[in-house]
Amino acid sequence: MKFSGLILANLFRKKIRFLLTIGSFAVALFLFGVLAVVKVAFSQGIDVAGADRLVVINRVSIIQPLPLAYRDRILRIPGVQGITFDNWFGGVYQDERNFFPQFAIDVENQRKIFPEMELPDDQWQTFLKDRQGAIVGASTAERFHWKVGDRIPIRGTFIPGTWEFNLDGIYHGKRRGDDETQFWFQWNYLEERKPDRLKGQVGWYTVKLDSPDNSLRVSKAIDAEFSNSPYETHTDTEKAFAAGWVKQFGNIQFLIMSIGGVVFFTLLLVTGNTMAIAVRERTTELAVLKAVGYSDRFVLLFVLAESLVIAVIGGGLGLGLAKLFTLGGDPTRGLLPFFYLPGQAVIVGFFLTLAIGAASGLLPAIGAMRMRVVDALRRV
Amino acid sequence: MVRVDGHGGPASLIQARGLGKTYSRGGEQIHVLQALNLDVEQGEFVAFMGPSGSGKTTLLNLLGGLDVPSAGNITVAGDEITHMSRSKLTQWRARHVGFVFQMYNLIPVLTAFQNVELPLLLTSLSKTERSKHVEAALGMVGLSDRIHHYPRQLSGGQEQRVTIARAIVSDPTFLLCDEPTGDLDRKAADEIMELILRLVKEYKKTVLMVTHDPVVAQRADITLHLEKGVLVEADKPQGVAAGGVR
Numbered sequence: 001m002k003f004s005g006l007i008l009a010n011l012f013r014k015k016i017r018f019l020l021t022i023g024s025f026a027v028a029l030f031l032f033g034v035l036a037v038v039k040v041a042f043s044q045g046i047d048v049a050g051a052d053r054l055v056v057i058n059r060v061s062i063i064q065p066l067p068l069a070y071r072d073r074i075l076r077i078p079g080v081q082g083i084t085f086d087n088w089f090g091g092v093y094q095d096e097r098n099f100f101p102q103f104a105i106d107v108e109n110q111r112k113i114f115p116e117m118e119l120p121d122d123q124w125q126t127f128l129k130d131r132q133g134a135i136v137g138a139s140t141a142e143r144f145h146w147k148v149g150d151r152i153p154i155r156g157t158f159i160p161g162t163w164e165f166n167l168d169g170i171y172h173g174k175r176r177g178d179d180e181t182q183f184w185f186q187w188n189y190l191e192e193r194k195p196d197r198l199k200g201q202v203g204w205y206t207v208k209l210d211s212p213d214n215s216l217r218v219s220k221a222i223d224a225e226f227s228n229s230p231y232e233t234h235t236d237t238e239k240a241f242a243a244g245w246v247k248q249f250g251n252i253q254f255l256i257m258s259i260g261g262v263v264f265f266t267l268l269l270v271t272g273n274t275m276a277i278a279v280r281e282r283t284t285e286l287a288v289l290k291a292v293g294y295s296d297r298f299v300l301l302f303v304l305a306e307s308l309v310i311a312v313i314g315g316g317l318g319l320g321l322a323k324l325f326t327l328g329g330d331p332t333r334g335l336l337p338f339f340y341l342p343g344q345a346v347i348v349g350f351f352l353t354l355a356i357g358a359a360s361g362l363l364p365a366i367g368a369m370r371m372r373v374v375d376a377l378r379r380v
Numbered sequence: 381m382v383r384v385d386g387h388g389g390p391a392s393l394i395q396a397r398g399l400g401k402t403y404s405r406g407g408e409q410i411h412v413l414q415a416l417n418l419d420v421e422q423g424e425f426v427a428f429m430g431p432s433g434s435g436k437t438t439l440l441n442l443l444g445g446l447d448v449p450s451a452g453n454i455t456v457a458g459d460e461i462t463h464m465s466r467s468k469l470t471q472w473r474a475r476h477v478g479f480v481f482q483m484y485n486l487i488p489v490l491t492a493f494q495n496v497e498l499p500l501l502l503t504s505l506s507k508t509e510r511s512k513h514v515e516a517a518l519g520m521v522g523l524s525d526r527i528h529h530y531p532r533q534l535s536g537g538q539e540q541r542v543t544i545a546r547a548i549v550s551d552p553t554f555l556l557c558d559e560p561t562g563d564l565d566r567k568a569a570d571e572i573m574e575l576i577l578r579l580v581k582e583y584k585k586t587v588l589m590v591t592h593d594p595v596v597a598q599r600a601d602i603t604l605h606l607e608k609g610v611l612v613e614a615d616k617p618q619g620v621a622a623g624g625v626r
Contacts, residue, residue: 002501002507003501005494006490006494006498006501009487009489009490009494010489012489013488013489284483284485285485285487287485288479288481288485288487289498290470291444291446291473291479292473292474292479292498292499292546293470293471293473293474293475293499293502294470294502295467295470295471296466296467296470297467372447373441373446373447374441374446374447377446377481377485
């Protein structure tokens, strides 16, 4: 600790350079934090997807329907413990920018298949009795300042007209990553107003397995059951389904790694250069330190410590700003429902900061360590 | 008594025998010092003079453990320093040598107090003890009222006083002064020399000083001339009553 004054005094020697170097770290780590947030936003659905659930969609595409009659046939397949179905609604609340996912749900089985979505029983019972009832995730309710009892008009898209809903309940996810943006209403309500050509059809099935170990066997069995029919199926685990969904946006992971890699490499060059200049300017002073008895190892650690202090201050600032950025919530108004900086990213960011700080200071520090006092003093 | 004939007795604080230093430059061997002998006793004040390139600073660097000789050996207070490792030599310097440089070489971002405290940070002294030592050293050089001033807020003479305070704060065995007045005007140079003389006379410090200035050299007990890498006996400076070269 007695050397901290010496380190700090040197850091503030060139205030503008010190602030700019800290700024470089802060910008890089802020960007890292934001990239981590984006990665989570795209991958959280994959991370929390149930290992014991399968998703069955039309083999052609998810926008093609499946017959409701498949439900009982799927239920009879060994290994299937339960099943539910949904339809995508795609309505608009007030403005098209107010996007949130709306599903017509199978009220009998929804809670059995998705037990992680919790809401009070009395709200659920009210919902069951109310044909125009709706349940909404806490995040969407908060976003639009909805409360139980509110009347919510939604404009239909593929089934035109205004749909009036009564908000009967608000659900919360058990886990941090659970999707709290969904809007559910009774599938029967949708069925009543569907054109005849669409009646008796569902968007997809979600199948609950008796054991995750059976996922491959049951998937094959379901697809085999409906092969060569007008509505062939494609069955996958919920995790693979979520991953496939994300893939439609491109290789997010690769993009993030590429951008992050370039940013950190540039940061390494910039800070390495800055540290080299800073040490070069102080050659005589470092020589004097050695002359009065400071060891080569001390000088090495001294230069490294300066570099690390800059890195930690700048990196901490950047990660802090990234955290602040996420506190405002999803800036896309619903497209990224999981919008937070995960603790793991903060830890990784911190260690990256230390690594860059150490790497950028290492060469100048080694140079300072090896420097001979007489040579350094002769340069003056 | 200072001797350059290699016959100094066991009372010598600093003893150099057959000291040589050779540099290689462009394939050419340059013999800066050749078979040099020197004996200096405790409390003596020796000035080294000589033309540029004669090896004065090289000799000082060797005696101060900043450089290693190509030949010969150096013993200081019983420690043979020539074959010490780099890290041992660093520790030895911290205990035994106080350096005073021509360009002061203070750290500009530290106050006078902090600059003087630097050698003490390597010791096990407490903060309070360090403060006492630093204040005493700065008091000794007459800068008690400039303790919290930065080097840029001090005159050249005052900066050199801070350097001297830094050199004596850990009570080293001897002081090495490389042109301590070379960057000062005559008045400031006189003040610095008065200070060095006080350290020798009142505190019995051993001082080895390189200078180009004969007036400054006259203040030393003895002046030795370096010519072509060899210490040459000089006339006893006027005003020095005792000692001398044999």
